[in-house]
Amino acid sequence: MKNLGSDKFSSIEAVREGLGRVSYITSRQVATTVYLAYHLGKPVLVEGPAGVGKTELAKTAALFLDLPLIRLQCYEGLDEAKALYEWKYGKQLLYTQLLKDKLDDIIRGAEGFSEAMERLRLYEDIFFSWQFLEPRPLLKALRQEGGAVLLVDEIDKADDEFEAFLLEILSDYQVSIPEIGTVAAVTRPFVFLTSNNTRELSEALKRRCLHLFIPFPPPELEREIVRVRVPGIAEGLNRQVVRFIHEVRKLDLKKLPSISETLDWARVLVILNAESLNPDLVRDTLNIFLKFEEDIALVEDRRHQMVAAAVKEG
Amino acid sequence: MEELIRSFCAAARQAGVRISTAETMDALRAVAVVGPGDRRLLRHTLGVTLAKSIPEKLILEETFDRFFASGPFQDLPREGGTPGGEAAGTVGRDLSPLSSMLLMGDQAGLLAALGAAAAREDLGRIQYGTQVNITAWRILESMGIAALDRDLEALRRGGERGAEETAERLGELRSYLAETVREYVRRQTGVAIEARRGPLEEARLRHANLSGLEMRDYERMHLVVRRIVKKLNDLYSRRRRRARRGQLDFKGTFRRNVPYQGILFETVWRRRKVDRPQIVAICDVSRSVIRVVRFLLLFLYSLNREIVGIRSFAFCTNIVEISHLLERFKVGEALARIQNSVDLDLIMGRTDYERAFGDFRARYIDAVGPKTTVLILGDARNNYNDPCPENLKAIFDRCRQLIWLNPEIPSLWGTGDSEIRRYAPYCTKILKCYTLSHLERLVASLLRN
Numbered sequence: 146m147k148n149l150g151s152d153k154f155s156s157i158e159a160v161r162e163g164l165g166r167v168s169y170i171t172s173r174q175v176a177t178t179v180y181l182a183y184h185l186g187k188p189v190l191v192e193g194p195a196g197v198g199k200t201e202l203a204k205t206a207a208l209f210l211d212l213p214l215i216r217l218q219c220y221e222g223l224d225e226a227k228a229l230y231e232w233k234y235g236k237q238l239l240y241t242q243l244l245k246d247k248l249d250d251i252i253r254g255a256e257g258f259s260e261a262m263e264r265l266r267l268y269e270d271i272f273f274s275w276q277f278l279e280p281r282p283l284l285k286a287l288r289q290e291g292g293a294v295l296l297v298d299e300i301d302k303a304d305d306e307f308e309a310f311l312l313e314i315l316s317d318y319q320v321s322i323p324e325i326g327t328v329a330a331v332t333r334p335f336v337f338l339t340s341n342n343t344r345e346l347s348e349a350l351k352r353r354c355l356h357l358f359i360p361f362p363p364p365e366l367e368r369e370i371v372r373v374r375v376p377g378i379a380e381g382l383n384r385q386v387v388r389f390i391h392e393v394r395k396l397d398l399k400k401l402p403s404i405s406e407t408l409d410w411a412r413v414l415v416i417l418n419a420e421s422l423n424p425d426l427v428r429d430t431l432n433i434f435l436k437f438e439e440d441i442a443l444v445e446d447r448r449h450q451m452v453a454a455a456v457k458e459g
Numbered sequence: 460m461e462e463l464i465r466s467f468c469a470a471a472r473q474a475g476v477r478i479s480t481a482e483t484m485d486a487l488r489a490v491a492v493v494g495p496g497d498r499r500l501l502r503h504t505l506g507v508t509l510a511k512s513i514p515e516k517l518i519l520e521e522t523f524d525r526f527f528a529s530g531p532f533q534d535l536p537r538e539g540g541t542p543g544g545e546a547a548g549t550v551g552r553d554l555s556p557l558s559s560m561l562l563m564g565d566q567a568g569l570l571a572a573l574g575a576a577a578a579r580e581d582l583g584r585i586q587y588g589t590q591v592n593i594t595a596w597r598i599l600e601s602m603g604i605a606a607l608d609r610d611l612e613a614l615r616r617g618g619e620r621g622a623e624e625t626a627e628r629l630g631e632l633r634s635y636l637a638e639t640v641r642e643y644v645r646r647q648t649g650v651a652i653e654a655r656r657g658p659l660e661e662a663r664l665r666h667a668n669l670s671g672l673e674m675r676d677y678e679r680m681h682l683v684v685r686r687i688v689k690k691l692n693d694l695y696s697r698r699r700r701r702a703r704r705g706q707l708d709f710k711g712t713f714r715r716n717v718p719y720q721g722i723l724f725e726t727v728w729r730r731r732k733v734d735r736p737q738i739v740a741i742c743d744v745s746r747s748v749i750r751v752v753r754f755l756l757l758f759l760y761s762l763n764r765e766i767v768g769i770r771s772f773a774f775c776t777n778i779v780e781i782s783h784l785l786e787r788f789k790v791g792e793a794l795a796r797i798q799n800s801v802d803l804d805l806i807m808g809r810t811d812y813e814r815a816f817g818d819f820r821a822r823y824i825d826a827v828g829p830k831t832t833v834l835i836l837g838d839a840r841n842n843y844n845d846p847c848p849e850n851l852k853a854i855f856d857r858c859r860q861l862i863w864l865n866p867e868i869p870s871l872w873g874t875g876d877s878e879i880r881r882y883a884p885y886c887t888k889i890l891k892c893y894t895l896s897h898l899e900r901l902v903a904s905l906l907r908n
Binding site: 157174177178180181184185187192234235238239241242345348351352355356357358399 | 477479481482485488489492493500503504506507508510511512513516722723724725726787
């Protein structure tokens with residue numbers, strides 16, 4: 146099994162800067178985890194509120210490493226046939242029909258039943274070879290020559306059986322296909338799993354991963370993220386937006402706005418040519434970062450004080 | 460370092476974090492990669508490799524801070540001559556290693572000696588504060604305090620130049636050493652003693668009679684309930700999965716391929732319908748069950764978190780649906796809202812099972828179908844009114860099973876105004892339920908049949 150380019154992982158700072166270069170601003174802790182994942186050869190299990198950049202981390206890691214990203218979106222009922230491989234049944238059936246005539250050629254001249262069987266046996270594995278195999282994301286990731294970043298998204302949505310089935314891949318980077326044998330990774334893929342914690346994952350799975358929790362970022366970090374991701378934004382507005390969002394996160398809402406919502410809002414404000422927050426502007430754009438009627442009503446009532454606070458301190 | 464990480468793992472384990480040998484090895488490898496120099500980095504590294512959930516991460520970080528609180532011998536006095544100075548003339552001639560380390564101010568050496576001696580003692584096993592002194596003494600002995608005492612004696616008797624002075628310093632250092640070691644043992648075992656409370660606490664919660672529980676225990680209890688519910692979910696999905704496993708449907712395949720002159724071209728797979736757990740829970744929140752009502756609601760809350768498509772109702776005089784409250788609010792708030800009937804049309808008068816079940820029958824009976832399990836949590840104390848079992852029968856007839864959880868002890872069932880015997884014919888099962896172990900039994904019965 147080969148290893149991915151190691152010059153990019155010379156130090157934690159190098160990883161952090163590398164991710165920063167592809168527009169992923171992150172804390173030292175996240176960089177440390179990625180650095181460790183590389184050096185220990187372990188998958189990373191990323192948890193955290195929706196929209197803090199769990200999936201984004203895997204995507205940027207792929208950019209950073211200059212590798213293809215292979216994504217497996219989990220859902221209830223996901224099984225091996227969808228995740229690992231499937232036989233191309235249609236093609237198999239078609240070929241059996243097409244080759245039916247050839248059958249005569251093969252068994253012509255055979256003396257007796259057992260000799261015909263003997264001759265047929267020489268061909269029996271034909272229909273269970275790579276040619277008739279449809280590789281799905283997991284198998285694809287293992288068979289990438291140059292390595293890949295494998296993202297198993299929202300693993301908590303999949304069934305327990307699927308989790309159990311992932312174990313072999315995560316610890317040994319190999320899978321068993323009964324008809325063909327064990328397929329080991331050409332180059333060890335870099336694996337990210339994300340979870341929204343809708344259910345508890347099994348101990349066995351967690352044990353095989355590094356556990357990374359990405360919380361909402363502190364204001365300085367979030368400002369820097371906005372600066373990088375929304376290039377046109379003025380520094381003053383950036384401060385106010387981040388400040389306001391942090392105020393909103395203190396409220397008791399159904400769904401707290403996360404980084405992706407901050408970015409959306411900042412983009413909208415830039416498009417609207419806003420220079421500074423004011424209560425009307427906030428009221429008109431609340432639905433960008435709040436997704437529930439009740440939440441919007443709650444913030445709408447308090448927007449005057451919150452805007453005042455954000456503008457003053459920003 | 461290795462020894463240190465290993466004993467940290469032991470401390471964390473006692474704090475209730477499950478850490479396997481493999482994980483300890485992982486942590487060691489990770490520490491080897493990042494190096495032990497940076498304290499914050501080390502803390503994060505251990506968190507990433509050892510923790511498996513967010514609560515565990517918090518426990519680990521707490522343990523880390525306690526475990527790696529400032530090390531011993533940081534404040535070793537170094538007064539007097541530097542090594543090589545005048546004092547060094549007398550020092551180091553025929554003194555024991557321990558004495559010379561103390562006099563030379565060799566922190567690292569002392570730390571190593573202490574570490575080695577402590578490792579032999581297995582501090583993790585200490586359970587009581589009274590064991591501290593004796594253990595500290597044993598460590599001192601194995602560090603070589605006897606030899607130090609002999610040195611002291613020799614110096615005092617010798618009467619050489621400067622020996623008097625050295626003896627005095629060594630005497631001071633000796634008591635410093637003894638104090639440091641005692642402190643070290645106390646802290647290490649403090650970690651162990653404080654840490655060990657976790658599992659015990661859990662066991663206590665699981666078997667406590669829940670009316671006596673205090674507020675601060677609820678967070679913990681919620682976790683226990685979650686574990687039970689998870690067990691339920693796991694078993695369910697396994698059953699579901701087995702039922703769904705598809706096989707090639709030969710008849711279907713042939714039928715589908717008739718248009719292609721019977722050449723098998725498309726395949727048809729056998730699939731069975733997914734059977735999700737459907738639960739309707741009805742909870743009595745009246746005064747007669749006040750002692751356990753929070754427990755019942757908490758259980759309901761946890762169920763609501765874990766099972767999709769559960770509907771929850773609460774009743775006292777009348778019945779109201781509370782699913783939305785359980786979904787929307789944090790556990791403490793949801794419970795408070797239900798109990799104080801905030802924004803609910805719940806009438807907290809006399810318990811009225813007739814009206815409650817009657818209302819349910821009239822308004823919510825559609826929630827109950829042939830696959831539904833109905834859970835009723837209550838003591839069936841109806842203030843001597845007509846219990847009207849027909850209402851329960853109507854629910855029972857529609858559902859797959861009806862389980863009644865009674866928070867009273869069985870010998871009280873049917874006494875006074877308890878109507879549980881009248882309702883019994885229409886229950887698939889009646890279970891006593893006032894501790895978490897009883898709930899576990901419920902899980903099993905939910906899954907049977």
